[in-house]
Amino acid sequence: MTEYDRAENSSDISMDGDRPATGVGRYRLLADWGVIAEDKLREANDSAVARGLALETVLTRDYHVPRHALLKALSELYRCPYVEYDERLPIPPELISGLDGDRLSLSRWFPIIKDGDTAVIAVNDPCDRAVLSEIKEFIGAKKYEIRVALEDDIQWFIRDFLHTKPGYLIGTERTGLAFWRNTMAHWRTRLACYRNDLARARTNLAFLRWGLGTVALSDALMRAQKFHVPVYLYWGMMLTGFSLVIFGLFGYTKIRRARMSPPGQQTLVEVTSAVLNFLENYHFIENTGTVVHTKQTMLARLGDFLAGHCTILYPLPASRERTQLARERNVLAGQRTVAACYRTIYARARTGLAFIRTGVSFLGLALGLISYFGFSLLTIFDLMLIVGGVLFVVDGALWYLPVRKEQAETPRCPVPT
Secondary structure: OOHHHHOOOOOOOOOOOOOOOOHHHHHHHHHHOOOOOHHHHHHHHHHHHHHOOOHHHHHHHOOOOOHHHHHHHHHHHHOOOEOOOOOOOOOOHHHHOOOOHHHHHHHOEEEEEEEOOEEEEEEOOOOOHHHHHHHHHHOOOOEEEEEEOOHHHHHHHHHHHHOOOOOOOHHHHHHHHHHHHHHHHHHHHHHHHHHHHHHHHHHHHHHHHHHHHHHHHHHHHHHHOOOOOOHHHHHHHHHHHHHHHHHHHHHHHHHHHHHOOOOOHHHHHHHHHHHHHHHHHHHOHHHOOOOOOOOOOHHHHHHHHHHOOOOOOOOOOHHHHHHHHHHHHHHHHHHHHHHHHHHHHHHHHHHHHHHHHHHHHHHHHHHHHHHHHOOOOOHHHHHHHHHHHHHHHHHHHHHHHHHHHHHHOOOOOOOOO
């Protein structure tokens, strides 16, 4: 284990800084630990001065010094713990209310936690007496705890938490919004898998149709006896048809056992409803002025509800736009989730109708063969076609009827302009 690895954060620093360090001196420990050569450190400092950048920025971007190494060096230098930017921090609104972001950006400090009478402050230079006096002036607390932070992290805190009304913290919102987008994406993936299985079911149905059609063709040719062809060829066709039927039936039954019921359709409705509830504080859904006619099914109502209030906002300052766009992405994700559910419903309905159509076709074919050729020993194959046709119709109805109500109330998708 190197000396750098053994470096530990020590106790809190007081509000009376007495060891100011600037430039190379702040990160000399990096050279002692072997993270970067001292000549490279001085070279980076000269580059930072010439370009008007913070030394830590040049070290991370151009010299690939790890951020945690910089933080450990600062923590050792100032003898206080370090803190990194985290948009999930529950910063109390009263702690940042009335603060001037431009002032904090110049002074490079930001309040992050209020623990009873103690305020925890992220500071880039804990030994800057002017900064410590400024903290005392603007943050009313009996005790203060200083945490050293990189300048970039402090700027992120300012941009994400201060450029919005207290109580509507941008970073926290984006994390929650991202969580719901991931949840809806998970369900859309499951629906896509379900639609793939429905496509496989229709593929197996094609084998069933092909097989039964071959059986019907060989049956008709044997009974017509208009072609001087050896009988074993007809029976070969019959055997081929039955083989195709067995192959298609085997593949179809595996899918049918697993996919006869949609995967958590009610859960999809609940997830989408929860997202709408989460968003209504941001998009003012109840004040859109859009008149939506109430439909019977929950999914249809959600689809119409989403289409009525999807808007893109362009807030000032620009740092808030990321959060507004994140809210917009959630609305669009909600629309895609509802649309994915309807695509799955239509795929299921299409599968059911394909089975019904196939069943009716074979019923008509079998009855036509019996009517034309009459009854004979080969009528057993006609009866098999009739039984197969009835089963196709019944099974297709089981696929189609449960989604008929939802299908009838599909919301109209708005066309983007």
